Amino acid sequence: MPETSVEEPNIITEYETMMYKRRGKTAYIMFNRPQALNAVNDQFEEDLHSALLEFDLDDEAWVAIIHGAGRSFCAGADIKQRFVAMTPEQSARRERGPNPEGYMGRAINWKPVIAAVHGYALGAGIVIAAESDMIVASEDAKFGITETRRGLPAGRIWAKVSAFMPSKIASEMAITGEHVDAAELYRLGLINRLVPTGEHVSAAEELAEKVLKSPPLATRAAVKLTRRQWVQTGADADMQMLPLKLHLTEDFKEASQSFVEKRAPEYHAR
Numbered sequence: 001m002p003e004t005s006v007e008e009p010n011i012i013t014e015y016e017t018m019m020y021k022r023r024g025k026t027a028y029i030m031f032n033r034p035q036a037l038n039a040v041n042d043q044f045e046e047d048l049h050s051a052l053l054e055f056d057l058d059d060e061a062w063v064a065i066i067h068g069a070g071r072s073f074c075a076g077a078d079i080k081q082r083f084v085a086m087t088p089e090q091s092a093r094r095e096r097g098p099n100p101e102g103y104m105g106r107a108i109n110w111k112p113v114i115a116a117v118h119g120y121a122l123g124a125g126i127v128i129a130a131e132s133d134m135i136v137a138s139e140d141a142k143f144g145i146t147e148t149r150r151g152l153p154a155g156r157i158w159a160k161v162s163a164f165m166p167s168k169i170a171s172e173m174a175i176t177g178e179h180v181d182a183a184e185l186y187r188l189g190l191i192n193r194l195v196p197t198g199e200h201v202s203a204a205e206e207l208a209e210k211v212l213k214s215p216p217l218a219t220r221a222a223v224k225l226t227r228r229q230w231v232q233t234g235a236d237a238d239m240q241m242l243p244l245k246l247h248l249t250e251d252f253k254e255a256s257q258s259f260v261e262k263r264a265p266e267y268h269a270r
Contacts, residue, residue, distance in 0.1 A: 013054060015047035020054050026208050027061035034070025039078040040124040048103060048128075056107050062219075063211045065204045066132060067116040076123025076146050079259050100156060100234035104131040110224040112211050116204035118197065122146045122179070123157075130160040130230070133223055134207060136193040138200040141182035143190075149177035150259075151252030153244060155237030163230040165190040 011022040021028045029051045031038040038044075055064045068074055104113060115132035117125075123146040129135050145161070147154040158174040165188045173180055186194040195203040211219055246252055251267045258265035 011058070011060075013051070015051060017041070017044040017047045018051055020051045022058060022061050025060065025062040025212055026205065027055045027058060027064040029055065029064060029066045031066075031068040031074055034068075034072075036078060037072040037075035037120060038068045038070065038125075039075050041078040044078075052103060052107075052113075055113075056109050056111065062111060062216050063208045064111065064113045065116050065201065065208060066113060066128065067201050067204070068119070070119075072119030072125075073115070073117040073121045073141070074125030074128060075120040076125055076144075077150070079150070079256055100238055101231050102131050102156075102160070102234065103128060105227055105231045105234075107224075107227075110220040110227070111216075112219055112223050114204045114207055114211075116200040117141045117143075117182070117191075118200045120144075120179075123150075127157055127160060130157070130164065130190070131227070133226065134192045135190065136195060136200050136204040136207060137182040137186065137191045138195055138197045139182060140197045141200075142179040143173075143182065143185055144177060144179040145173045146177050148174060149255060151249060151255035152246055153237075153241035155241040156234045159233035159237040160230040161190065163233060 011020075013020040015032075018032050019028075019030045021030070029048075031044070033039060033041075033044065040048075055061055112134070113132045114134045114136060115121075115129040116136050117129055118138040118141055120142055121129050121137075122142075122144040126143045126145060129143070145154045145157045147157060154174040154177075158170060161173065162170040165185065167188050169180065169184065169188055172178070182191060182194055185191050193203050193207060250270050254265050254267060
């Protein structure tokens with residue numbers, strides 16, 4: 001556990017879908033939609049940007065751990081809220097999503113972030129993990145680029161994952177949308193620590209302690225350097241994928257509708 005200063009109280013901010021807490025020099029951002037496996041809706045998106053900004057501007061926080069409440073880290077997009085009931089214009093904006101800098105590609109102080117992953121890290125979940133500077137995963141964790149299964153381009157996510165794990169497994173994840181066990185991604189170098197189920201947060205705290213032993217300005221320089229390697233490739237992926245306008249296809253609508261109706265989809269490549 002990180003050391004706690006007796007003079008310094010915990011700092012807690014409760015957002016609608018997550019919580020920001022600081023203990024000593026370590027900040028914690030806990031996703032708190034356990035009933036939905038921490039799936040991302042519009043409020044979650046807004047809260048995450050706010051919590052990351054709070055960490056970035058908190059002078060007393062030098063490293064952050066991101067983790068999820070309940071049974072999962074983040075199971076991806078809230079399909080009902082984000083894809084089923086929306087106009088083509090809303091869908092086009094959603095497909096573009098945030099700029100290629102994502103959640104963590106632009107910062108003021110470039111402080112290191114550790115993702116502590118358990119359960120599912122799918123879609124937006126694997127994005128958040130890949131954008132984090134280090135990943136600790138429990139043995140039960142499963143990762144997946146599920147945008148493909150939703151009928152959307154997976155280019156930006158593939159770019160972020162392959163920046164740290166250049167292999168045909170990254171290509172398979174983008175092409176099939178299948179989940180991959182944490183043990184395989186640890187073997188391939190995407191994950192820094194693989195730990196027994198239930199120990200992901202404590203292992204992340206141990207890694208945070210290693211970070212705190214180094215001069216903070218030096219660690220931040222390293223963060224700024226390493227995050228740049230996926231920003232440009234994400235922008236290049238957008239240039240390739242956005243003209244396809246997959247959000248306007250029949251298959252996109254069928255993917256979301258069949259998921260909600262809990263039935264096998266019927267695709268027609270149109």
